Every structure is written in C-alpha cells, then in structure tokens.
Amino acid sequence: MSPSRLIPLSLVCIGLAISTFTARAQEVLDGIAAVVNSDVVTFSQVRELVGPKEKQAHETLKGQELVEKIKEIRTEAINDLIDRALIIQEFKTKGYTIPDYFIDDRIQGIIKDEFGNDRQAFLRTLAAQNYTLEKFRDLQKDMIIVSEMRKQAVKGATSVPDAKITAYYKEHLEEYSQPEQMKLRMIAIRGVENDSRRKMIDEIRQKIVGGAEFGDLARMYSEDSSQEQYGDWGWIDRKKLNESLTKTAFSLKPGEMSQVVELGGSYYLLYCEAKKPATVKPLKDVHDEIEKVLLQTERQQQQADWLAKLRRKAYIKMY
Numbered sequence: 001m002s003p004s005r006l007i008p009l010s011l012v013c014i015g016l017a018i019s020t021f022t023a024r025a026q027e028v029l030d031g032i033a034a035v036v037n038s039d040v041v042t043f044s045q046v047r048e049l050v051g052p053k054e055k056q057a058h059e060t061l062k063g064q065e066l067v068e069k070i071k072e073i074r075t076e077a078i079n080d081l082i083d084r085a086l087i088i089q090e091f092k093t094k095g096y097t098i099p100d101y102f103i104d105d106r107i108q109g110i111i112k113d114e115f116g117n118d119r120q121a122f123l124r125t126l127a128a129q130n131y132t133l134e135k136f137r138d139l140q141k142d143m144i145i146v147s148e149m150r151k152q153a154v155k156g157a158t159s160v161p162d163a164k165i166t167a168y169y170k171e172h173l174e175e176y177s178q179p180e181q182m183k184l185r186m187i188a189i190r191g192v193e194n195d196s197r198r199k200m201i202d203e204i205r206q207k208i209v210g211g212a213e214f215g216d217l218a219r220m221y222s223e224d225s226s227q228e229q230y231g232d233w234g235w236i237d238r239k240k241l242n243e244s245l246t247k248t249a250f251s252l253k254p255g256e257m258s259q260v261v262e263l264g265g266s267y268y269l270l271y272c273e274a275k276k277p278a279t280v281k282p283l284k285d286v287h288d289e290i291e292k293v294l295l296q297t298e299r300q301q302q303q304a305d306w307l308a309k310l311r312r313k314a315y316i317k318m319y
Contacts, residue, residue: 033078035317036085041078049077078318086310087149088142098141106140153306154299160291168290169283176281179238183273184249185214185231188224190266201260201267208257214271235276245270 034041050073057069115122126136169176189201204221208214218231226233238246245268248258252272261268 032319034082034319035315036082037089037315039085039089041081041085045081046074046077049080050074082311082316082318083307084142084146086307086314087146089314090310091145091149096145098144103137103141103144106144107137110140150303154302156298156302158295160294164294165287165290166283168294169286173280176286178276178279178281180250180278181235181237181276182250182252183275184233184236185218185271185273186224186226186233187214187218187222187231187269188266189221189268190223198260198262198267201269205257205260205269208269208271214257214269231271 031043032040033043033046053073054070057066057073061069111117111119111122115125123133126133131139187201187204189197189204200221204217207217215230215232219227222231224231233240236249238250240246241249242263244263245261248261249270249272252258252270254272254274256272258268258270261270
C-alpha cells in the first residue's frame with residue numbers, strides 16, 4: 001500500500017481508541033475475550049470500547065432489559081475488535097507497510113489541530129489516559145490500516161444505472177411524498193355531555209360567526225393543550241386526529257369553520273386557516289440523493305462480504 005493512498009482520519013477520542021495490539025503479559029492480566037488466529041482480543045480492549053455505551057444504558061434501562069442491552073453492547077464490541085484484528089492481519093499478509101513519517105505526520109496534525117501545537121499538553125493528556133506515546137502511535141497506525149483496507153475492499157461502480165434509481169424511487173415513493181395538510185385551529189369543550197356545555201359551544205360559534213376571532217375565543221374557552229397557542233394546532237395531516245375529527249377538518253375550505261362536532265361527551269369547533277395539497281418530489285429532484293444511498297448500500301455490502309470471507313478462513317474463538 002503506497003503512502004499516497006493513505007488518507008488521515010479525523011481524531012477519535014483518545015480514551016476510546018481501540019487496537020488489536022496487546023502484549024502477552026497484558027493478555028494474562030486482562031483475560032482473553034477472543035482469539036483471532038494468532039492474536040487475542042482482551043477484556044480491557046472491550047471495556048475501552050463499551051464504556052460510554054454501557055454508562056448510557058445504566059442511566060436509561062433497568063432489570064432484564066439492562067442485562068440484555070449490556071450483553072448486546074459487549075458482543076457487538078467483541079465482534080468489532082475481531083474484525084479489526086482480521087483486517088490488520090490481512091494487511092500484514094499482503095505485505096503492506098506504512099512509513100514511520102506518515103504516522104509522525106498524523107500525530108503532528110493531531111497536536112496542531114487538537115492541542116494548538118502544544119506537545120506537552122498532548123503528552124499530559126496521553127498520560128492522563130494511561131497511554132504512552134508508543135502505544136498511541138500503534139493505535140493511530142491500526143486506525144489507518146483499518147480505514148484504508150476497508151476502502152480497498154470497496155471496488156467497482158462509482159455510479160448507478162438510471163433504471164435502478166427509478167426502481168428505488170418507485171419502491172420508496174412514500175419517502176418522497178408530502179401528504180395533504182391543513183393549518184388547523186380548534187376549540188374543545190370537554191367533560192360530561194350536558195345541555196349547558198352544548199349551549200356554551202353553540203354560543204362560542206355564534207360569536208365567531210358574528211365576527212369574533214376564532215383564536216381569541218380558543219384562548220378564552222378551549223380546554224385542550226393548544227389553548228395557550230390560541231387553539232393553533234399548526235400544520236397537520238390525516239394521521240394527526242381521530243377519524244371523525246379528521247373527516248370534518250379536511251372537509252373544510254380555507255377560512256371555513258365547522259359545525260359543532262360532538263364526540264365522546266366533548267364538543268369541538270374546527271377552523272381551517274390554510275391547506276396544502278399532497279405533493280410528490282419529482283425523480284429529477286431526488287436522483288442524486290438516491291444514487292448516493294444505493295452506492296453507500298453497495299459499498300457496505302462489499303465490506304460485509306469481504307469481512308465474511310476473512311472470517312471464513314480464520315480461526316476465531318470467543319470466550
């Protein structure tokens with residue numbers, strides 16, 4: 001692999017940097033999480049990778065759900081580390097090398113961009129994270145190897161046939177469609193159905209017919225969550241309200257108010273401020289977007305197939 005083909009990645013948080021490089025003494029102290037041919041994945045590597053995710057899981061989940069999530073996170077981490085080990089081994093098998101100056105340049109770029117060219121601050125940060133400069137170099141080298149080997153695994157088309165793009169567009173037409181919408185205001189008088197509340201909503205409607213502002217009366221009388229917003233529900237589609245209110249709402253023309261709607265012991269007045277017809281983005285407007293999606297999908301599949309091939313010819317044991 002020639003140096004010109006290596007492109008630096010953005011700096012990953014030092015505390016999360018992961019490497020398949022481990023010393024035998026460390027392996028004994030850590031315990032072995034997996035064996036990948038002649039290399040091992042240690043529990044300390046797994047802990048470094050899963051730390052933030054496990055912390056978030058402990059903050060949001062409990063009981064069996066937490067147990068299952070932790071298991072999922074750790075299994076995913078071990079498999080990721082196995083893939084990294086296989087990729088680095090393949091790099092070595094191919095006889096590729098990375099010049100020392102390339103790694104030096106990368107680290108110098110990190111010092112410049114992340115530490116304002118303060119090398120001592122950089123070294124202090126490494127020490128605080130229990131990293132030596134030598135270990136950090138190994139981490140950077142491994143990151144470059146993994147990135148570049150993944151790129152090499154992705155070959156072939158840089159464009160997608162129009163027929164395939166058109167087919168995807170038709171299959172996912174809903175994603176490029178905007179349903180019919182209306183800007184709605186509502187007055188809701190809730191509670192047990194009785195003559196006094198029915199009379200109240202009728203009087204409100206008459207005031208609006210007589211020239212009162214719908215929003216002002218909604219602010220005064222409405223008993224739903226939109227009262228403080230003068231009854232404003234904003235733009236809604238046909239999925240926002242229940243079937244009965246939706247049917248009434250979308251039957252209105254802009255500037256039109258409904259009759260009183262009685263539903264479940266409550267009374268409603270609906271007002272249509274504006275409407276937007278259903279629209280569909282034309283294919284020409286989303287052609288490039290779809291092409292990017294299809295290319296990305298193809299690249300991901302190529303990488304998955306490549307990793308599967310590496311796994312098939314490897315000795316892998318998880319503990």
